[in-house]
Amino acid sequence: MNEQFTIGGLARKAGVNLQTVRYYERRGLLLPVGRKESGYRVYGLDALKRLKFIRRAKELGFTLEEIRGLLDLRIEPAQSKDACERVKEKTSIKLKTVEEKLKALTSVRKVLKSLLDACDRRSPTESCPILKAMEKEGVKEDEG
Amino acid sequence: MNEQFTIGGLARKAGVNLQTVRYYERRGLLLPVGRKESGYRVYGLDALKRLKFIRRAKELGFTLEEIRGLLDLRIEPAQSKDACERVKEKTSIKLKTVEEKLKALTSVRKVLKSLLDACDRRSPTESCPILKAMEKEGVKEDEG
């Protein structure tokens, strides 16, 4: 209960480099609950969860800045309606970009599948099938 | 119309930095169709498409190496059965990574949606819903 870690223990449990933990602290992503007399950082179980979250979110293509934003999207009981609205807005924005990525990735998947098909039929493709197919997919090409 | 570009024209049309075009060439992602006497690079319309594809793929979280792999997927008429099999294999691998990304992003979308939901209901949540959701390992794609 109320398990505590030293930085090394935390890093090991989460499977990340010890330096990375300190790096995340510098970036404002992961703070120790406190320090010992000696100056040693002390972490709780929540830190472990947070650290795991950071790694997963990173794999999903969020930057550390964005992850910090996500972690800040906490709905605390004391928060005002305004705060809730701001949180909601940030979340919506993130959701929208995620949905765009999903759409584009779905197209890519479709293309790859049809390429596999072509392989099975041994029908030669154009010089760069993925490009041709993406054109037909009508995934937006530019915008900014 | 067999339109041709110089490197600057291509970069402008695609909305990328000129140096970036040369960088992609160094990385083997985008070659000019040829050179003028002067040594000037010459590009065709296909290069523009390719360049746009690269940018999009990048936004989806593919590395330049991965993108090169995607662009290299093709079946040539003269290819042997073996070669075809290799293409198929490469394509399957790409497909798998795309599907992993899709899965992970779908989880994120779910989490973000539920967060928005919680916000709508304004249920004063005790702890960060995102954290909660991610703690459950539901999003994990890794360690395999």
Next chain:
DNA sequence: CTTGACCCTATACCATGGTATAGAGTGTAT
């Protein structure tokens, strides 16, 4: 035949996200 916009190569530099190392203190088991 020079000016300006463009191109060439080569190399330096930048940001992000880490990782490693140096030099010094801590904690504890023998």
Next chain:
DNA sequence: ATACACTCTATACCATGGTATAGGGTCAAG
């Protein structure tokens, strides 16, 4: 009390994906 694993800060270093700059050539218009 000393060895060993661990921690601290600070700083250097690495890879990726670019971006900028230096020193020079090309080319069309005037």
